[in-house]
Amino acid sequence: MSREYVEERIRAALKATKGHPLKAQQRIIAEVAQDHRLLLGLTQGHLTGIVALWVNRILSRPQRDAADAPPPAAPKSLDMAPETFGKEILQALQGKATPQFGQESYAARPGHKQASQAHINAIKSMARRVNKDGDKH
Numbered sequence: 001m002s003r004e005y006v007e008e009r010i011r012a013a014l015k016a017t018k019g020h021p022l023k024a025q026q027r028i029i030a031e032v033a034q035d036h037r038l039l040l041g042l043t044q045g046h047l048t049g050i051v052a053l054w055v056n057r058i059l060s061r062p063q064r065d066a067a068d069a070p071p072p073a074a075p076k077s078l079d080m081a082p083e084t085f086g087k088e089i090l091q092a093l094q095g096k097a098t099p100q101f102g103q104e105s106y107a108a109r110p111g112h113k114q115a116s117q118a119h120i121n122a123i124k125s126m127a128r129r130v131n132k133d134g135d136k137h
Contacts (some may be wrong), residue, residue, distance in 0.1 A: 009038050121122035 010028060017023035032039045043050065 002037065002044060005037060006041035009035075 008106065009031065013024040013027040013031070014021075017027060026044075028038070032042065
């Protein structure tokens with residue numbers, strides 16, 4: 001019964017708006033505020049999802065009373081001279097090797113860092129073992 005009622009109300013809205021879909025939608029939304037049966041018919045198939053969304057939304061928020069809530073933090077002031085503000089950002093934008101958004105895979109590879117002495121020693125040690133054993137893996 002509710003499906004037929006919804007279809008009847010939508011046909012009436014389309015007729016009243018001479019087939020204009022946007023105006024018919026606006027008319028139906030205005031009617032929903034007064035017609036509970038129309039609202040239920042429109043949302044019946046989606047009611048489980050709507051309720052689940054709201055339950056999860058409430059569960060994900062921290063539970064606090066309004067009186068117990070701490071006041072919002074005051075914005076921190078910037079402790080830097082106006083002429084140095086944003087200098088790092090500008091330098092990054094001017095860099096030749098800075099990748100453009102969406103083009104990261106085509107950007108030049110960053111330079112290699114110098115290997116530490118411990119890393120060099122470890123590689124030489126492994127190379128000596130391979131040479132002593134005659135293993136060519």
